[in-house]
Amino acid sequence: MFTPDGNSRTIAVLDLTHAGIIIAKKLAELGFNVAAIDVYGTVEDNILSDLESEYRITTSKDPLPANDFYILVSPAHLDPMYPMLEDAGDKGIEIITHHRTVGTILSMKSCFEDATVIEITGSKAKTSSASLLAEMLSRRMKVILHTSRGLELWEQGNSMIINLGLSIAPGSILLAMDLLDEKRIKADCYIFEVSIGLTGVADVGVITTLEPDYLIAASSSRASDAKMSALSHSNEKEIFFLNVRDKKAQYMAKKNNRIFFTFGDSEYNAPEISDADLMAEINDTSLILKQKEGSFSSVLSPYYNPGSYATAFAVSASVAKWMNVSSEDISDVITSFKGLNGRMQEKEISGRKIIDNSNSGMDIHSAERSLDYALTKVVSNPSGIIMLLGEEAAQVCEGLSPEDVSEFLLRRGRDMDRIILVGERMQKINSENVSYASGLEEGLKAAVRMSSENDIVLSCVKCFR
16 A cells, blocks of 8 residues: 555645644655645645655645545545545545554554554544543553543553643544653553544454444545444454444444454443443443343442443443453442543532533534433422533534524423523524523633523533543
């Protein structure tokens, strides 16, 4: 696929917005001729100039003729009608994803030595699954965790922030490894949360769930297919953990002779759940983890909604058990867990009770489940609900559709006393008891002002945190 053999033709890296710059740099460092194409025109001229002067990378904001290149590196979500992709398809020029390219670069650089590498993707529960798993594994090893929350070092059940601000685009793994090299930090295990797929370099690949599925690449393909693609191209020894409900992932794994295990949770009542290698069952104030060889349980904290973490409990426990973490250590982690910031965590701000569900993976289905949960709190403690709903950036994981928000308000608007819609795209939505805010912090301040101490503020804003 990649062979720096003096070939005068060049690799083109498309899309510099989603960590494509670091991919282009690393290919250049490995001895390839590289051209970097700023597909969206978002990169400043001085950055493009630095790529040319420091790395001898050709840059362009316009499409270039595909036959100038022998490989095009493109993100899974780019419109296939982008001129260079369309041209390459017509001329039989190889096109590979950012994900596969990152996996190849990491393999060529031998980044991980004797460490175990775990990659986690999926539509839901990626960050919470990765975070719980890191704490479980840290009871017996040194763990690096890279998620949308940041880059962390975990040891003996405690975490230390190394860096904040990296995305979970596949190229960000390369940035994370550079930061670790600079600080001379090495670990026994590396856990990476990756958006819309896996790089194929890991020892363990996890797909938390393929649902809800959605269209990508200008509606020409499905996100689920991109997430499953590693089942056909990853290294031969990679072990996979798949949701028992995702039948097409299991079919693809079998077709490609992959070794895989399944997990499930009782939040979804389906006959196939009982066939999972590990099932997480939430029962009142406890979690029961069931395997064919037996089960064990954990007491759950009352300070968050455990139902929203059912998949994460199943994922983390499945992989931890496979890596020989004891049932006791797994149970201790779950019992002490109080939810992640922005993922159905209950807290107080200025004397107001907040149910915080604002995160990068928030969608309209998650918002509705959050409302249902808030209404159970109203029954036990009569009060009103003020809901923040919207997005801080339309680019966050496909954004939050204003059409979905409008339909949700038509169905459920009367279940709330006030609604604060967040983000520019929500300004055109008209509904009863609605006001508007430009961002999450502005919306929270408005919610505190218009609420009483007995009210519940429900925060459901799609944002990076």
